[in-house]
Amino acid sequence: MTGAGGHQVTIALSDDHTLFRQGLRELLSTDPGFEIIGEARTGHEAVDLVRQHRPDVLLLDVEMPGPGAKAVISQVATSSPETAVIILTMHNEPAIVRGLLESGAAAYLMKNIGREELISAVRSVSRSRDNVLLSVPRGTLESLERQDRQRTLLSARELQVLELVAAAMSNAQVAARLCISEGTVKRHLTNIYxxxxxxxxxxxIKKAVRAKLIRNID
Known part of the structure; x- marks a missing residue:
């Protein structure tokens, strides 16, 4: 099977564990519709590999020497915007998942997935970037969904109030900054609680920071 437009799906592999990369190469090479164009051991090598070959798909680990996964995704988007990045990792923390998806990853997969699921994901992102693919534990997915509900629940004004409160402003200071009454600030805080x-x-503030609704202000 070939990719979009009838050509082979070109794939770059990026992981600092040689044995894992070799296993991926062997696994994906069993599909005649795939062509492995190279391997990278560091973030820098991954970016250089993509810039040189412009593959359809980059399989990227989260923890490698050099620039982090977010930086790699950003640089890939600049140098080869047609390359879809699939995160393939053992990390399932909701904050990491959300951060990399928001950075532009086309899929987030755990390393314990099966061969068919991986091949299906590669084919899918090579055809279309419209949908984001997730293969994470149920607990991680539930946490992401809970965060999304909280994001939807808080209005833009409530987020503004909470950010200023997190910056150690009093109700009076928040009211002055937003040009609203102190009573309105109190009502917003009651709704937020x-x-x-x-x-x-x-x-x-703690719950909002954990849910990534506001930045952690030290």
């Missing part, structure tokens, strides 16, 4: 299930300003 209810939506996040928080009992105080500190609790709301």
């Amino acid at each position: 209810g939506k996040l299930g928080a009992v105080s300003r500190v609790d709301a």
Whole structure:
């Protein structure tokens, strides 16, 4: 089977474990529709490989020497925007998953997936980038869905209020910054507490930071 347009799907492999890369090469090479164009051991090598060959797909590990996965995805998007990046990793932390998907990864897969699932994912992203593919534990998916619900629940104004509160501003200071009354700030905070299930300003900030609704301000 060939990729979009009838050509072979060209694939670059990027992982700092030689044995794992070799296993991936052997596994994917069994499909006549795939062509492995090269391997990389570091983030720098991955970017150079993509820039030189412009493959349809880059299989990328999260932890490698050199630039991190986010930086690699960004550089790939600049030098070869047609290359779809598939994250293939053992990390399933919701924050990492969300961060890499938001950076532009076309798929996020765990290394314990089966051969057919991997081949299907490679074919899918090589044809279309419209859908993002996920193969993560149920707990990770539920956490991402919970974060999405919380993001939807908080209005833009409530997020503004919470960010200023997290910056250690008083209600009066928040009101002055946003040109609203102090009573309106208190009402926003009451709504925020209810939506996040928080009992105080500190609790709301902690929950919002964990859910990636606001930045962690030290």
